[in-house]
Amino acid sequence: MSSDLPQTTEDILAADAHLVQSWADLNALKQTGARTAIVSAKGVMVRDSDGNELLDGIGGLWCVNVGHGRKEIIDAISKQLSTLDFYSTFYTFTHPTAAALAKKLAQLAPGDLNRVHFSNSGSVANDGAVRILHHYYERLGRPSKKLVLSRHGAYHGSTYLSIAMTTPPYSKGWSRAEGIVRHLRKPHFWREGGDMTEAEFLNALIDDMRTEIETVGAENIACFIQEPIMGAGGVIVPPKGYHRRAQDLCRQYDIKFVADEVVTAFGRLGHFFASEAVFDTRPDIINIAKGVTSGYQPLAATIMTDEIHDVISGPDGVFTHGMTYAGHPAGAAAGLANIALMETEKLPERVRHTGPIFENTLRALGDLDIVGEVRGSHFMMGIEFVKDKAKKTLFDAGLNIGMRVARKAQDKGLVARPLGHILILSPPLTLTEEQIAQIGEILRESITEVMGELPRGAF
Structure with missing residues (x-):
C-alpha cells in the first residue's frame, strides 16, 4: 500500500540509508541533501518529494522514450x-x-x-x-x-x-x-x-x-x-x-x-x-x-x-x-x-524532426566560454566543459563542473546527468519544441551562473 511508504523527504531519505545506489559516490550520499527522491512522473515531467516539478532531461536513464505515465x-x-x-x-x-x-x-x-x-x-x-x-x-x-x-x-x-x-x-x-x-x-x-x-x-x-x-x-x-x-x-x-x-x-x-x-x-x-x-x-x-x-x-x-x-x-x-x-x-x-x-504515434519519424532541433539548441551553447564541445545526435547529447577552448584543457577535477551545472539546472527545473566534466542529456522523445527551448534556456542560465561563481583564474 502506498500509505505504508515513507511520504516526507526526511522519512524517504531515512529509509534510503539502507539502499545502496548504483554508480554513486556512496560516501557523498552520507551527506545531508546529497540525494533527490523522485515520487511521481507524467509525460516529460517528474516530481520530487519536496513538490518540485522537473523536466526529465535524462529520460530516467536513457530509457523513458515515450514519456512517463503512458496508460x-x-x-x-x-x-x-x-x-x-x-x-x-x-x-x-x-x-x-x-x-x-x-x-x-x-x-x-x-x-x-x-x-x-x-x-x-x-x-x-x-x-x-x-x-x-x-x-x-x-x-x-x-x-x-x-x-x-x-x-x-x-x-x-x-x-x-x-x-x-x-x-x-x-x-x-x-x-x-x-x-x-x-x-x-x-x-x-x-x-x-x-x-x-x-x-x-x-x-x-x-x-x-x-x-x-x-x-x-x-x-x-x-x-x-x-x-x-x-x-x-x-x-x-x-x-x-x-x-x-x-x-x-x-x-x-x-x-x-x-x-x-x-x-x-x-x-x-x-x-x-x-x-x-x-x-x-x-x-x-x-x-x-x-x-x-x-x-x-x-x-x-x-x-x-x-x-x-x-x-x-x-x-x-x-x-x-x-x-x-x-x-x-x-x-x-x-x-x-x-x-x-x-x-x-510515429514517434521515430517525429524524432527525425524534433531531434535536430534539440541538437541545434544545445549546440548553440557552444558560444559560452567553458563549453568545449557539444556532441551527439538527436536526443542523445553531451556537453563537455573545458577551461581553455583552444587547448581543450580540462578543469581541475575538484571543481566538479558537470555536477555544478547539473545542480544549477535542477534548481531551475531540469534534471541533467553530470559525468565528471561532461553533462549528458537524453530526454523522453516526446519533447515539444517549446520544452526543447526551455531546456536550452535553463542550461544557458545554469552554465553562465557556474562561470560567474568559479574562482578567479579558473578559466
Whole structure:
C-alpha cells in the first residue's frame, strides 16, 4: 500500500540509508541533501518529494522514450499480470507475449536478425552475446576464437564480463574478467584527432584495428562490440563511415560484428534500430534494453542472425544459457505496448524532426566560454566543459563542473546527468519544441551562473 511508504523527504531519505545506489559516490550520499527522491512522473515531467516539478532531461536513464505515465503500457502490464503473472521461457516452455514480442523484434531488426534471446538488462545482453559467440565457435570446432575487441571510451555494462568490455577507467579498483578483451583506440576526433583531418583520423582508427587483429590473430578473436554512439563514455560519435569500415574489416577477418544498441535503438536517433538506418551496417548481433519497454519493465534481448542460431541449435548439444526472468510476461507485454504506441504515434519519424532541433539548441551553447564541445545526435547529447577552448584543457577535477551545472539546472527545473566534466542529456522523445527551448534556456542560465561563481583564474 502506498500509505505504508515513507511520504516526507526526511522519512524517504531515512529509509534510503539502507539502499545502496548504483554508480554513486556512496560516501557523498552520507551527506545531508546529497540525494533527490523522485515520487511521481507524467509525460516529460517528474516530481520530487519536496513538490518540485522537473523536466526529465535524462529520460530516467536513457530509457523513458515515450514519456512517463503512458496508460497504454500500464494497462498492458496490468492485463498481462491478471492473465499470466509469470512463467519462464526455459526448457520447452514459452508463452504468447514473449513469442509475439520476439516475432515483432525480428520484423523490426535489419537483415536476418531473426532470433531473439531475452534477458533483463543491457549488461546481461552484452555479456550473453559474447557467451553465445564462444559457444558458437566451440560448436564450429574453433575454440580459440575467444577474444573480444572493444574500445577505450566504451560502456557495455557492469557484469564481470561486460565491465571488462567497458572502458578501463570504469573498472578502476574493481576486478573484471581478464585476458578476454582488447581495447582499441577511442574514436573521438575532437579530442584524439590531433593535427589530422577527420578522414585521416578515420584511417588511423581502422589501421589501429587492423594492427590489433593481425597482432593477436584473427583466429583468436570472436567479435568486435561497439555502440553506434558511445553513451556513458561521453556521448562520442565516431567519424562518418567508421562503422561500415569497421564492419567490412570484421567480415574480411571472419570476426562477428556486434552492435550494442541499448541506448540508440527504439527511436532515440529517429529509427527503431540505428545500425542500418543511420550507420549503414548489418550486425551479426544487436543487443537491446532500455527503450524496448521505455523503462516500464526490465527487459533486454540479444538478437542474432539465423546463421548463428543454426549453429547453436544444431544436434548434440543443449543451449545452457539463460535467466529466470528472460521474456517475463509483464516485460514482454510492456515491450509490445511500447512498440505499438511508437508506431501509432510515429514517434521515430517525429524524432527525425524534433531531434535536430534539440541538437541545434544545445549546440548553440557552444558560444559560452567553458563549453568545449557539444556532441551527439538527436536526443542523445553531451556537453563537455573545458577551461581553455583552444587547448581543450580540462578543469581541475575538484571543481566538479558537470555536477555544478547539473545542480544549477535542477534548481531551475531540469534534471541533467553530470559525468565528471561532461553533462549528458537524453530526454523522453516526446519533447515539444517549446520544452526543447526551455531546456536550452535553463542550461544557458545554469552554465553562465557556474562561470560567474568559479574562482578567479579558473578559466
